[in-house]
Amino acid sequence: MWDVKYHVVWITKYRYKVLRGEVAERARDLIRQICAAREVTIVRGAVSPDHIHLLVAAPPQLAPAKLVQYLKGRSSRMLQEEFPHLRKRYWGQHLWARGYFCATVGAVDEKTIREYIENQKWDEDAESFKITAPTEP
Numbered sequence: 473m474w475d476v477k478y479h480v481v482w483i484t485k486y487r488y489k490v491l492r493g494e495v496a497e498r499a500r501d502l503i504r505q506i507c508a509a510r511e512v513t514i515v516r517g518a519v520s521p522d523h524i525h526l527l528v529a530a531p532p533q534l535a536p537a538k539l540v541q542y543l544k545g546r547s548s549r550m551l552q553e554e555f556p557h558l559r560k561r562y563w564g565q566h567l568w569a570r571g572y573f574c575a576t577v578g579a580v581d582e583k584t585i586r587e588y589i590e591n592q593k594w595d596e597d598a599e600s601f602k603i604t605a606p607t608e609p
Contacts, residue, residue, distance in 0.1 A: 477577035478536050479585045480526045483569045489521035495555055496603040502547045516589040517601035527585050536574045544568045
């Protein structure tokens with residue numbers, strides 16, 4: 473038995489607000505796929521125009537650094553393949569900024585993190601992983 477939860481946040485390079493509309497929806501889908509492949513459960517999540525928030529439950533053998541490496545690496549590569557305008561803007565092939573924030577839920581209780589993510593503006597989808605950017609730029 474295990475219950476290891478992480479609050480993870482990362483931003484787009486230069487804080488460009490590119491996660492809107494189709495790009496945001498595709499980013500959410502990719503993150504869901506990557507998490508499912510690694511047996512990671514998304515408890516709550518939000519795609520904002522320039523950053524992503526996740527509250528995830530991960531198996532103990534998966535280090536948080538490896539999890540973020542998988543999420544940022546694969547999502548960046550796939551998004552740039554599918555959206556040519558991103559490839560143009562991020563010509564160095566780096567969609568995400570270098571760092572990330574990660575905290576275990578033990579530092580702040582799960583309820584506080586859930587409320588924080590839920591209090592992000594905009595609409596929520598039925599699967600607890602919302603897009604906070606308006607659909608129109």
